Amino acid sequence: MxxxxxxxxxxxxxxxxxxFLNLFRNAWLxxxxxxxxxxxxxIIAIAVVLNVTANNAIDELARxxxxxxxxxxxxxxxxxNLLQSRILALDFVESIDYITQDQAxxxxxxxxxxxxxxLQALALAGNDVLPASLRITVSDLERMPExxxxxxxxxxxxxxxxxxxGQTDAQATIDKAASAQTFINTASIVAxxxxxxxxxxxxxxxxxxxxxTRRDExxxxxxxxATPSYIRGxxxxxxxxxxxxxxxxxxVGVYSLIYSLGGQVSNQKEFAxxxxxFTETGIVTVMLASLILLGIxxxxxxxxxxxxxxxxLKHW
Amino acid sequence: MILLDRVTKKYKKKSGVAIERINLHVExxxxxxxxxPSGAGKSTLLKLLTREEKPTSGKIVVGGIDYExxxxxxxxxxxxxxxxxxxxxxxxxxxxxxxxxxFALEIVGMGNxxxxxxxxxxxxxxxxxxxxxxxxxxxSGGERQRVAIARxxxxxxxxxxxxxxxxxxxxxxxWDVIRVLEKINKYGTTVIxxxxxxxxVDKLKRRVVTxxxxxxxxxxxxxxxS
Numbered sequence: 001m002x003x004x005x006x007x008x009x010x011x012x013x014x015x016x017x018x019x020f021l022n023l024f025r026n027a028w029l030x031x032x033x034x035x036x037x038x039x040x041x042x043i044i045a046i047a048v049v050l051n052v053t054a055n056n057a058i059d060e061l062a063r064x065x066x067x068x069x070x071x072x073x074x075x076x077x078x079x080x081n082l083l084q085s086r087i088l089a090l091d092f093v094e095s096i097d098y099i100t101q102d103q104a105x106x107x108x109x110x111x112x113x114x115x116x117x118x119l120q121a122l123a124l125a126g127n128d129v130l131p132a133s134l135r136i137t138v139s140d141l142e143r144m145p146e147x148x149x150x151x152x153x154x155x156x157x158x159x160x161x162x163x164x165x166g167q168t169d170a171q172a173t174i175d176k177a178a179s180a181q182t183f184i185n186t187a188s189i190v191a192x193x194x195x196x197x198x199x200x201x202x203x204x205x206x207x208x209x210x211x212x213t214r215r216d217e218x219x220x221x222x223x224x225x226a227t228p229s230y231i232r233g234x235x236x237x238x239x240x241x242x243x244x245x246x247x248x249x250x251x252v253g254v255y256s257l258i259y260s261l262g263g264q265v266s267n268q269k270e271f272a273x274x275x276x277x278f279t280e281t282g283i284v285t286v287m288l289a290s291l292i293l294l295g296i297x298x299x300x301x302x303x304x305x306x307x308x309x310x311x312x313l314k315h316w
Numbered sequence: 317m318i319l320l321d322r323v324t325k326k327y328k329k330k331s332g333v334a335i336e337r338i339n340l341h342v343e344x345x346x347x348x349x350x351x352x353p354s355g356a357g358k359s360t361l362l363k364l365l366t367r368e369e370k371p372t373s374g375k376i377v378v379g380g381i382d383y384e385x386x387x388x389x390x391x392x393x394x395x396x397x398x399x400x401x402x403x404x405x406x407x408x409x410x411x412x413x414x415x416x417x418x419f420a421l422e423i424v425g426m427g428n429x430x431x432x433x434x435x436x437x438x439x440x441x442x443x444x445x446x447x448x449x450x451x452x453x454x455x456s457g458g459e460r461q462r463v464a465i466a467r468x469x470x471x472x473x474x475x476x477x478x479x480x481x482x483x484x485x486x487x488x489x490x491w492d493v494i495r496v497l498e499k500i501n502k503y504g505t506t507v508i509x510x511x512x513x514x515x516x517v518d519k520l521k522r523r524v525v526t527x528x529x530x531x532x533x534x535x536x537x538x539x540x541x542s
Contacts, residue, residue, distance in 0.1 A: 005425075006425075006427060007424070007425030007426070007427075008425060010422075010425045010426065010427050010428075011423075011425040014422055014425075216406070216408070217408055219406070220406050220408065220419075221419075221423060222392075222395075223366065223368075223395065223400055223406070224395060224396075224400070224419070224420050224423065224467070224468075225392045225393065225394075225395035225396035225420075225423060225424070226392060226423040227389075227392045227423075228389075228392075230423055
């Protein structure tokens with residue numbers, strides 16, 4: 001309030017007070033306008049949450065997806081280093097781990113520690129049964145098959161026994177998650193836009209009716225010297241308050257979903273990070289603030305459209 | 317205080333001219349009665365003064381403000397300097413007498429304490445002491461009009477415009493309203509009153525400007541209805 005005169009403070013206080021009073025005077029209209037906005041904001045918030053969840057789940061799944069190049073037995077360290085440097089030169093390759101024969105054996109034994117038959121077979125076969133390999137992490141899954149092309153090249157093929165381009169079931173899951181994410185994105189953008197448009201229309205109409213019921217008061221205000229901002233202010237406050245209420249209620253709704261449904265899957269590694277992210281205090285605050293601001297924006301835009309059309313403040 | 321120089325107002329939709337080349341000069345603290353039959357142009361003249369209408373041609377200066385140079389955003393501030401009373405009172409039915417009068421002070425940002433101090437004094441001037449908590453519907457026509465006058469003068473305007481304030485009132489209540497206007501004029505406010513009530517005009521013995529078919533056809537000091 002710094003820099004405001006006492007009269008400006010009085011005026012601002014009165015505008016806010018009148019806005020609140022109008023809100024309660026038009027209780028049913030307030031409920032209708034707020035309800036539609038709650039649905040719109042909730043859908044927008046759920047879309048954001050699902051999108052982040054899908055992204056994180058895909059990242060998590062992709063982390064497991066690596067290509068392995070199995071080396072022939074008599075590759076020297078120099079030859080292996082040469083091959084490694086050629087692979088690293090590929091722009092979609094993120095990193096390479098060298099898995100020695102011993103390490104491969106230990107890994108396999110670890111993977112099948114409950115399967116006595118395999119462990120026995122492994123023990124019988126000796127140390128040299130598994131080949132050494134280069135395990136490659138890529139930054140772009142789409143380009144994974146290029147590793148096959150790379151391995152097939154003559155200068156590389158001499159060092160390479162075989163190539164494995166990741167677990168096919170993981171790839172299928174990622175594909176499913178990615179297409180689900182595309183669907184969620186499209187559906188939520190369409191739903192959010194439609195519902196925002198509907199709530200703009202409903203608030204527009206609510207403010208239009210409020211202007212109509214107060215038309216005598218507005219005319220008197222004009223005649224006795226009220227400024228346009230004094231006349232507009234309460235309508236703007238009223239419509240913005242729908243946004244504040246809707247923002248708070250939809251945040252509560254979305255978080256009840258996150259805590260109830262998210263809580264059940266939070267121990268799965270695909271969702272753990274997402275759940276931890278959304279339940280952080282900072283993120284809860286950001287979510288609340290964003291939904292309130294978005295609500296205020298929708299309310300303010302629709303009330304300004306209604307005032308522009310029905311208040312006729314340009315003609316004094 | 318008020319100067320109209322060859323002011324003409326034509327309405328686009330209606331045929332003919334509402335006001336044609338009107339010249340009028342009103343001194344500060346004057347009490348001027350504007351008379352004429354319905355449709356003569358009295359209300360148009362007042363609407364030009366409150367800037368509800370713009371003249372088609374001519375010059376209007378009120379309280380030193382040249383309307384030609386007035387920007388739209390200055391209009392609210394102009395109206396704060398002019399009190400207006402209407403034939404149909406234009407009170408807010410869901411607000412008390414006190415709140416109706418306070419309304420004029422609220423829009424200019426006056427503090428609640430000052431409003432509580434000022435409004436009863438003005439209600440006293442218009443003879444409505446103790447009626448602050450009544451609603452307009454509980455009052456007689458004359459009392460309602462006096463509430464409207466209280467609202468118009470509460471900001472102590474230099475000019476008070478009263479458009480047929482007695483039009484809806486019986487003779488006794490009409491005189492109550494006229495007496496209040498005379499009292500306000502005595503305190504130093506310029507009053508412009510329109511009426512077609514012959515008895516009031518004759519008894520008032522003030523300057524009478526007669527308008528007919530949009531033109532000034534008579535302007536006499538201490539006159540009667542002609």
